[in-house]
Amino acid sequence: MSNTQNHVKFHDGHSAPQLGYGTWQTGNDVAAAVVGAALKEGYRLIDTAAIYGNETGVGQGIAESGVAREELFITTKLWNDRHDYDSAMAAFGESVKKLDLEYVDLYLIHWPVPAEDKYIDAWKALIQLHHEGRVKSIGVCNFNISHLQRLLDETGVLPVVNQIELHPRFQQAALRDFHAEYNIVTEAWSPLGRGALWEDPTLVRIAHKHSRSVAQVMIRWHIQLGNMVIPKSVTPSRIQENFHIYDFTLDDDDMAAINRMDRADGRCGPDPEVFRMPK
Numbered sequence: 685m686s687n688t689q690n691h692v693k694f695h696d697g698h699s700a701p702q703l704g705y706g707t708w709q710t711g712n713d714v715a716a717a718v719v720g721a722a723l724k725e726g727y728r729l730i731d732t733a734a735i736y737g738n739e740t741g742v743g744q745g746i747a748e749s750g751v752a753r754e755e756l757f758i759t760t761k762l763w764n765d766r767h768d769y770d771s772a773m774a775a776f777g778e779s780v781k782k783l784d785l786e787y788v789d790l791y792l793i794h795w796p797v798p799a800e801d802k803y804i805d806a807w808k809a810l811i812q813l814h815h816e817g818r819v820k821s822i823g824v825c826n827f828n829i830s831h832l833q834r835l836l837d838e839t840g841v842l843p844v845v846n847q848i849e850l851h852p853r854f855q856q857a858a859l860r861d862f863h864a865e866y867n868i869v870t871e872a873w874s875p876l877g878r879g880a881l882w883e884d885p886t887l888v889r890i891a892h893k894h895s896r897s898v899a900q901v902m903i904r905w906h907i908q909l910g911n912m913v914i915p916k917s918v919t920p921s922r923i924q925e926n927f928h929i930y931d932f933t934l935d936d937d938d939m940a941a942i943n944r945m946d947r948a949d950g951r952c953g954p955d956p957e958v959f960r961m962p963k
Contacts, residue, residue, distance in 0.1 A: 689701050689702065690702040690930070692910070692912055694821055694844035695842070695844055695867040698789070698820050698844070700729060700789065700821075700845075700869075700912065701728050701729040701757055702907060702912050703727070703729070703903070703912075703926075704757070704912065705719070705722040705729065705731065705914065705915075706916035707730065707732045707916060708873070710738050710741075710916065712739075712741040713741065714918060715732075715738040715742045716741045716744035716748065717745065718917075719741070719742050719746060721920055722927075723749040723751050723756075726927055727927060728751075728755055728756055729756075729757040729758075729912075730742060730745075730759070731760075731914045732761075734760065734761060734762065734763045734779055734794075739779055740782045742783060743784040743785065744784075746758070746783070747784060757789045757790070758785060759790040760779045760792075761791070761793070762775055762776070762791065762793050762794055762806060762810070764794060764797045764800070767797065767800060767806040768802055769805045769806070769808060769809045773813070776809075776819070786818075787817065787819060788819055789819075789821060790819070790820070790821045790844075790845060791810055791813060791822055792822075792847060793807065794826070795954075796826065796956055797960045798956075798957065803831065803835075804835070807835055807839055810822040811839060822841075822843060823844050824847070825848065826846075826847070826849070826959070827846050827848075828956055828957065829862045832846065832862065832868070844869060845868065845871050845912065846859075846863060846869075846870060847872075847873055848873065849873055849874050849952070849953045850875065851874055851875055851881065852877065852881060852886075852887065852942050853877055853881060854946070854947065854951050854952070855945075855946040857946070860909075869911075869912055870911045870912070871914065872911045873953075875903065875906055876899055876902050876915055877952065880952065881902065882899075886942065886944075887942070889941075890934070890938050890941065894932050894934075897925060899915065899922070899926060900925060900928070901938075902942075903915060903926055904932065904933070905938075905939065905942050907929060908934055
């Protein structure tokens with residue numbers, strides 16, 4: 685069974701594995717073990733965030749894996765209460781200390797929180813971190829077109845990645861088109877629709893056709909769209925299954941059928957326009 689990985693190229697010259705391992709809702713107490721399992725399976729992109737509360741465990745899993753640092757691509761994220769410039773710089777220092785790393789490959793603003801109107805200051809901090817070499821690439825999560833345009837207008841620097849909710853029932857075509865126009869890589873979180881699509885008849889039919897799981901079909905769909913994708917699981921068999929998607933291909937009919945699953949009301953996470961820090 686092939687596990688040859690695809691890579692995506694960023695507009696800053698760096699590249700990343702297209703398929704990675706996500707750690708949302710992974711407790712710090714189990715993070716080392718599951719990250720270790722993912723790295724043993726062959727994953728090289730590990731995605732975490734300050735708000736996940738597991739950076740220490742993720743760092744431990746990386747350290748104990750025996751995989752050379754230069755082979756890894758590590759992402760973490762700035763949380764919503766640290767958007768002013770000085771706080772963002774300090775937050776990054778806290779994250780790399782917990783991860784026990786000298787640098788991260790990708791640092792992301794987790795949410796724009798437009799009601800607070802500080803994400804430009806946060807972005808300027810990320811630009812400085814990139815200039816200092818402490819971050820190889822910088823990006824954002826959950827930014828809509830207006831937020832991305834404002835980054836460009838006010839700083840002249842666009843993110844290499846926008847990590848957004850994206851799955852067969854919520855495909856964000858207009859935002860992906862904007863990404864393509866400006867050479868921003870689309871990265872999908874909740875790529876499997878938070879478990880709501882396991883019994884979808886379209887996906888079940890395609891899975892049976894290829895003798896694959898529904899999860900593998902969805903991950904393969906993302907790969908063929910060109911998305912970076914970070915499925916998460918703490919179950920060893922699922923971690924393995926999610927990685928083995930390079931030895932089959934969805935045909936044009938499969939892709940068209942999945943594309944028709946898109947729904948305007950298909951979002952299962954927060955709306956970036958209104959999501960903010962709980963008071």
